[in-house]
Amino acid sequence: MEALDDKGQIEGLGAASVMVMVLFMTLFGMTLHILPEVWWGTTLQFILFPILFFGSAVFIGFIFRKRLSESIVRTIERRTARRDALDYIADYFGMSYSSCPAGPNAAETWLLSKSWLPKNIKTAAAKERPSKVLPGVDVAKDAGVLFPMRVLASTEEKRKNYRDAAISRSDITDGFYGQRSGVTYNMFEWSEEINDTRTFHLTIVMNAPTKLLGYTELRARKIGWLPHERAKTLKSVGVPSSRFHSEFKLRTDDQVEARELFDPIVIESIIALGHGDAFRAVGYDDHVIFDFPGQDRFAFIDILTGRWSDESLRAGLTDIINALDLIDKIGAMFRLKA
Secondary structure (H helix, E strand, C coil), X not given: CCCCCCHHHHHHHHHHXXXXXXXXXXXXXXXXXXXXXXXXXXXXXXXXXXXXHXXXXXXXXXXXXXXXXXXXXXXHHHHXXXXXXXHHHHHHCCCEXXXXXXXXXXXXXXXXCCCCCCHHHHHHHHCCCCCCCCCHHHHHHHHCCCCCHHHHCCCHHHHHHCCCCCCCHHHEEEEEEEEECCEEEEEEEEEEEECCEEEEEEEEEEECCCCCCCEEEEEECCCCCCCCHHHHHCEEECCCCHHHCCCEEEEEXXXXXXXXXXXXXXXXXXXXXXXXXXXXXXEECCEEEEEEEECCCCCCXXXXXXXXXXXXXXXXXXXXXXXXXXHHHHHHHHHHHC
């Protein structure tokens, strides 16, 4: 798929954004000049601020409506091409792909239902295939994995206040699912804002072939523990290999099972997938869950420009290979345990 070659389209949209700001600043400046500096004048300024901004955006959007709709259609087409590429990659590795593992975006669904939306946008969107909702998303939420790290790093009181918070559906993307080595798995990306920087997480949820007796967590020292109710009864134990003691922390209510679940072979696979950086892992009931914060691992294509990144593609494929290797190691561990 080709990159954008019509720079005029991008420049035109940039000019539209500038015109919105110029129109808004002009109208609001006139408002400040006209309204008296009394209590009701100040009140009107606060009321008119969002109204004038929204009105300016609507007015300029109407003027540039054709160019804007063409840009949206091309973005949808690139998104579809990206999905087709990930479908192909997933099939190559014996997986299936879901672009919306937590379900369709509510705002986008609402927008597409409106009669005033241009027909060409609806036509382009209709070509996109529906995505499978992955059950691993809810499992990760229940485990406390889909919990913003900025909350984890906060006080206990704030953690309790945010306990029922969940990452919005629009922040959960690029899901893969399948079965190998006797393990059914879901893996997907989700993201959050930390200090004005977007951090992506690769989360892998595995259904254990046999039920685990205890509750065990393993993490890098660079990241906090998961906010789970069963964590109150856990005790810290040594990591199964002395060379990992300084880098990782392990806590559990079943020491024997913990050392079997996160043995040195599994830990080596974790390091490979996490690039030696932060990670969290938990095993309980019939679930084994891993979470790796970092960069966007599937940024193969820029949706706005249509340009592919060979470097990101190679890195993403390597991560998929490492993720499948980790699943194989967990499957082997359960076969030995059985």
